[in-house]
Amino acid sequence: MSTRIVYTKDLFKLFGDVVALNGLNLEIPKGICGFIGPNGSGKTTTINILLGLVKPDSGEAYVFGLDCWRNSYEIKRRVGVLHENSSYPGNFSAQRFLEYVARIYNVDKPREKALEMLKVVGLYDVRDRAIKGFSAGMLQRLGLAQALIGDPELVILDEPTANLDPSARLMFLEKVKEFHRDHGVNFLISTHILPELEKVCSWVSIIMNGVIVDQGYLSDLASKYSANIYVVETSDLRLLAKELEKIDFIKDLWIEGDKIYCKISDLDSFQRNLPVVVSKINVSIKNLQPQYSSLEEIYREVVKRNEK
Amino acid sequence: MKSKRNILTLILWELEENFSFPVFEILIFVAVLFLIGFASQSMCPYRTSISLLDIVFSDYLEFSLTGCVFISMFFTGFLFARSIAKRFSNKEMKMFLSYPVKRRNLLLSKFLVNFIVLYLLFGSVLVFDAVLMGFDVFSPLVGFTLLSLLISLMFLCSISMVVALLIKKESLSFFAVFFLIYGLEQYVSGLKEPYDTCFSVSRGPMNITAYLLRLHYSSKVSLFSYITFKMFLLSLTFQIGVTIVLMLISFIYFVYFLEVD
Numbered sequence: 237m238s239t240r241i242v243y244t245k246d247l248f249k250l251f252g253d254v255v256a257l258n259g260l261n262l263e264i265p266k267g268i269c270g271f272i273g274p275n276g277s278g279k280t281t282t283i284n285i286l287l288g289l290v291k292p293d294s295g296e297a298y299v300f301g302l303d304c305w306r307n308s309y310e311i312k313r314r315v316g317v318l319h320e321n322s323s324y325p326g327n328f329s330a331q332r333f334l335e336y337v338a339r340i341y342n343v344d345k346p347r348e349k350a351l352e353m354l355k356v357v358g359l360y361d362v363r364d365r366a367i368k369g370f371s372a373g374m375l376q377r378l379g380l381a382q383a384l385i386g387d388p389e390l391v392i393l394d395e396p397t398a399n400l401d402p403s404a405r406l407m408f409l410e411k412v413k414e415f416h417r418d419h420g421v422n423f424l425i426s427t428h429i430l431p432e433l434e435k436v437c438s439w440v441s442i443i444m445n446g447v448i449v450d451q452g453y454l455s456d457l458a459s460k461y462s463a464n465i466y467v468v469e470t471s472d473l474r475l476l477a478k479e480l481e482k483i484d485f486i487k488d489l490w491i492e493g494d495k496i497y498c499k500i501s502d503l504d505s506f507q508r509n510l511p512v513v514v515s516k517i518n519v520s521i522k523n524l525q526p527q528y529s530s531l532e533e534i535y536r537e538v539v540k541r542n543e544k
Numbered sequence: 545m546k547s548k549r550n551i552l553t554l555i556l557w558e559l560e561e562n563f564s565f566p567v568f569e570i571l572i573f574v575a576v577l578f579l580i581g582f583a584s585q586s587m588c589p590y591r592t593s594i595s596l597l598d599i600v601f602s603d604y605l606e607f608s609l610t611g612c613v614f615i616s617m618f619f620t621g622f623l624f625a626r627s628i629a630k631r632f633s634n635k636e637m638k639m640f641l642s643y644p645v646k647r648r649n650l651l652l653s654k655f656l657v658n659f660i661v662l663y664l665l666f667g668s669v670l671v672f673d674a675v676l677m678g679f680d681v682f683s684p685l686v687g688f689t690l691l692s693l694l695i696s697l698m699f700l701c702s703i704s705m706v707v708a709l710l711i712k713k714e715s716l717s718f719f720a721v722f723f724l725i726y727g728l729e730q731y732v733s734g735l736k737e738p739y740d741t742c743f744s745v746s747r748g749p750m751n752i753t754a755y756l757l758r759l760h761y762s763s764k765v766s767l768f769s770y771i772t773f774k775m776f777l778l779s780l781t782f783q784i785g786v787t788i789v790l791m792l793i794s795f796i797y798f799v800y801f802l803e804v805d
Binding site: 251280281284287289290291309312313317319321322323324325327328332336337339340341342386 | 549550553554556557560561564565634635636638639641642643644645646803804805
């Protein structure tokens, strides 16, 4: 994959007797990418290795083609990060804190940049308030602001929506989408909240027990792990449903609204025989498409297959 | 150029964060209390009964210098526990290390800020005390005393830094520093060989100053005639040697081996 920005090969990491990473082969392309897996599967350890905070026992890890341990300083210049349960200097005001972070990233006008970021994340009105008085949602927004202030090419978010209520979660992910769309910032998001991740990400890597069990574009994974359900829209719903019910490879069939849902056992036979049936009863097909599984369903299916 | 600007930012950040209200205010308060204590000591009536020079030299070094070093023992432990150990336990260190900062610059900024603030504070106390005792602030006595304070504070800061880095828990780090230095002090003061007191934390700087003063004033300072060259050398090499070794350990560990999970 030529556009990958993160790449690891056979990454191993032990903490005492605990195997945190067991030959991890991760690939992350440009875009908004999800990094999902059960608790303790090695997500945070992987992120820590990518940032040069933890040294792998063996294997290779690269961000932008740079070795993560040897070139961590260069990588961090191009990467913003929001860690899980991050802590910020409580006595600082939000503006003061962001000004310092901007200076560390050598931003030209740190004050102006801090104010701009505060506006973007919706904390401008509380810019002078001490951080220790912030709510969980405000802290996450501040975390996003400090991750974005250095105009990074990649932002790593570790459980960014864990402590947020549903509306705050949606708002947070909207900001992520907006930054990707307007500024071309790439995101790597590690989270447990899959329905919301699904709305923003294009690529997903699934980790279990320190190993990547599957990864790919969401659409590819959806067809790979889908339950083989096709949705048909037709001019005569009842007539077509009645004919399709007679076919062996259609295991189940039901009507919802103006659509027929067919659970099939043999895709090739279905694609071959449908035109024959349609022409026989003289109805037209308005739309035919597979019903993609949700990210949650894909994740459950991957976990189930890998637990066996 | 960028690196210098970076370290300056880190120094300012550390200064603003670690000495926010009420830490700096408490430090000033203690220093002022100390100063008042010295002033009342220097006005005791008995001091005219023996050689004035002996008394003021003796009091200045005995009370002011050793007192400052002794009280610094608490503050270095406390400040480094706050500045380093606490940042590990509340995950702020992880955030810092995720920014584009060189690890050596980060540690250096923490060391410099705590060291400079303590030195300026207790150095000022010593200078004020010298003024109260009627000394010229530019005299060799004050100069050597400030030099000894500098060496002793570096020694205390290096111990506090390595302990905070290894323990990574605020209160535990503070008590470890205190008991380590106080234990060393107690152990050394119980030794029979007189020059063994050179190893003592509080006697060390006094030995250095007293020896240098004796060299400077020749026979005038009779009270310090027992300070031998061997004691001076031991004091100096022990404090500077330990400081260098601990600083090296701290920096090598922090830059090359520390993993933040």
